[in-house]
Amino acid sequence: MNDSRHQNEVTLMNKVTIVGSINLDTTLYLQRVPEPGETIRIQKLITSGGGKGANQAIAAQRLGAKVAFIGAVGTDDVGQQMLNLLRAAAINVDGIAQLADHTTGQAFITVDEQGENRIMINAGANTAFTPEQVRQSQPLITTSDFLIAQFETELKSTLEAFSLAKKAGVKTILNPAPAIASIPPELLALTDIIVPNETEAEILTGVHVYDEKSAQLAATKLADSGVSIVVITLGKAGVYYQTASQQGLIPALRVKAIDTTAAGDTFIGALASVLQPDFSNLTEALLFGNQASAITVQRLGAQDAIPFKDEITPD
Numbered sequence: 001m002n003d004s005r006h007q008n009e010v011t012l013m014n015k016v017t018i019v020g021s022i023n024l025d026t027t028l029y030l031q032r033v034p035e036p037g038e039t040i041r042i043q044k045l046i047t048s049g050g051g052k053g054a055n056q057a058i059a060a061q062r063l064g065a066k067v068a069f070i071g072a073v074g075t076d077d078v079g080q081q082m083l084n085l086l087r088a089a090a091i092n093v094d095g096i097a098q099l100a101d102h103t104t105g106q107a108f109i110t111v112d113e114q115g116e117n118r119i120m121i122n123a124g125a126n127t128a129f130t131p132e133q134v135r136q137s138q139p140l141i142t143t144s145d146f147l148i149a150q151f152e153t154e155l156k157s158t159l160e161a162f163s164l165a166k167k168a169g170v171k172t173i174l175n176p177a178p179a180i181a182s183i184p185p186e187l188l189a190l191t192d193i194i195v196p197n198e199t200e201a202e203i204l205t206g207v208h209v210y211d212e213k214s215a216q217l218a219a220t221k222l223a224d225s226g227v228s229i230v231v232i233t234l235g236k237a238g239v240y241y242q243t244a245s246q247q248g249l250i251p252a253l254r255v256k257a258i259d260t261t262a263a264g265d266t267f268i269g270a271l272a273s274v275l276q277p278d279f280s281n282l283t284e285a286l287l288f289g290n291q292a293s294a295i296t297v298q299r300l301g302a303q304d305a306i307p308f309k310d311e312i313t314p315d
Contacts, residue, residue, distance in 0.1 A: 016065040016272045017144040019134065019161045020053015021126040021152030022086075022096070023105040024078045025302050027261065032112050049085040050107050050302045051126070052150040052177060055262045057091050059269025060148075062308045063292055068140040070095035070161065071153065072102070072129040079104040079125070085303070095137035099125045105152075115257035115297060121178075126153050131160035142168035146272045150175040155184070162190035171277050174227075175268055179203040185225065193229040194222055195268055201232045212249045215240035219247070229279065231271075231286065233264055239286055243279070250286050257297035259305065266306050267293040273309075288312065 029044040049058075053071055061067040069091055073079030075098050082104060086093050102125040110118045134141075134157050141147055147165040149158040149172075162172050174191045176183060179200035188194075198209040207218040209232065219230040219242040232240045238252040257263075270292035275285040291312050299305035 013064060013066040014060075014146060014273055014275070015068075015144045016057075016060045016146045016148065016269075017068045017070060017095075017140050018053050018057045018060070019070045019147065019149045019153065019158060020056065021051035021105055021123070021150065022054045022069075022071050022073050022082050023049075023051035023107040023121065023126070024082065025050030025107045025109055025261075027109040027111060027259075027301065029111050029259075029300070030113075033110060033118065044300075046301050046304075048301050048304055049082055050262075051105060052152050052175065052265055053148075054082070054086065055265035055302050055306070056148055056150075056175070056269040056272075057086065058089055058303045059262075059266045059292065059306045060273045061089055061091055061269075062306055063270045063273040063288075063312070064309045065269075065273035068092035068095060068144070070134060070137045070140060072097045072099050072125040072133070074098070074102050074104040074125045075100045076104055078106070092140065095140050097125075097129060097133050099128055102128045109261055111259050111261065115260050117259065117261045119261075121152065123152065129153055129157050131157050133157070134160045134164070138164055141165050141170060144170050145277050146171050146173055146275070148173045148175065148268060148272055150177050151180060152178065155187070159184065159187050159190070162187060166190050173268065173272060175264070176200050176204060177264070183225075188225045188227055191227050193231060194227045195231045195233065195264075195271070196222075197233045197264055198235065198237075209234070211237060212240060215249070216242065216247065229282070233267060235260070239267070239290055241282070241286055243282065248283075250283075250290055253290060253294040255294050255298050259300050260297050262302040262305055263293045263297045265302070266296040269306070
């Protein structure tokens with residue numbers, strides 16, 4: 001997973017800092033998910049680096065950004081392994097705390113023959129990361145172009161990070177995953193771009209999201225909360241976006257998906273890697289994210305599946 005071949009290719013890089021989760025992923029590839037009480041054989045097992053935050057960091061770096069990470073691991077062997085993976089990817093790990101009283105996070109993932117995944121998480125150190133530890137990494141946040149966060153870490157730590165970012169004029173991207181029924185209004189007020197998938201958008205808004213029209217209804221509800229830009233990923237249906245002045249659906253590329261595990265994380269990392277801080281190239285950045293995630297779903301695993309920038313073919 002050494003990304004050194006790409007470290008010197010980009011001269012003008014977005015600076016992206018991610019506050020998020022770091023996990024060891026154990027992925028089980030199955031013909032189908034077993035019924036209650038049923039035992040079935042797995043077809044393949046893979047262990048790899050994961051966590052929504054770490055996946056997004058890897059994606060942003062591979063796709064052209066200069067990336068720093070803020071989060072936590074345990075002092076166990078798994079934690080050291082995850083730190084080494086991020087360092088090998090040329091990601092700044094100065095903001096990652098090593099917590100002696102907690103194990104490193106782990107995720108257990110099943111993937112069926114349609115490439116659809118189901119994810120179960122043991123959060124470990126990810127939820128022990130405090131606002132005080134975020135403040136210790138303030139320089140990483142305030143010197144960034146974009147700050148990204150998800151909901152696999154403590155909400156109060158995300159709120160602290162977004163507050164520091166907004167005071168410094170840094171643009172914020174919130175990936176509300178795993179979804180919660182109600183996002184604190186003060187966090188939404190600090191969010192420039194929110195990027196849920198269709199399931200998360202439904203949980204947040206109560207709108208069943210399945211096509212462009214329903215995505216528009218959900219996006220309008222989210223925009224009414226004060227978020228500048230709403231981007232809803234719709235899987236095979238594409239990506240719906242809405243700003244104060246424009247909206248539209250970007251169709252998904254037609255590919256054969258074998259594993260969708262890191263598709264959303266790839267999309268978000270790709271978006272942050274090329275988006276201008278004034279959002280002037282939003283449509284182009286969304287198209288770039290679409291292309292990157294289309295490559296990811298054609299490969300097995302999470303971080304191993306994320307493409308490099310030179311694999312993206314311009315339209």
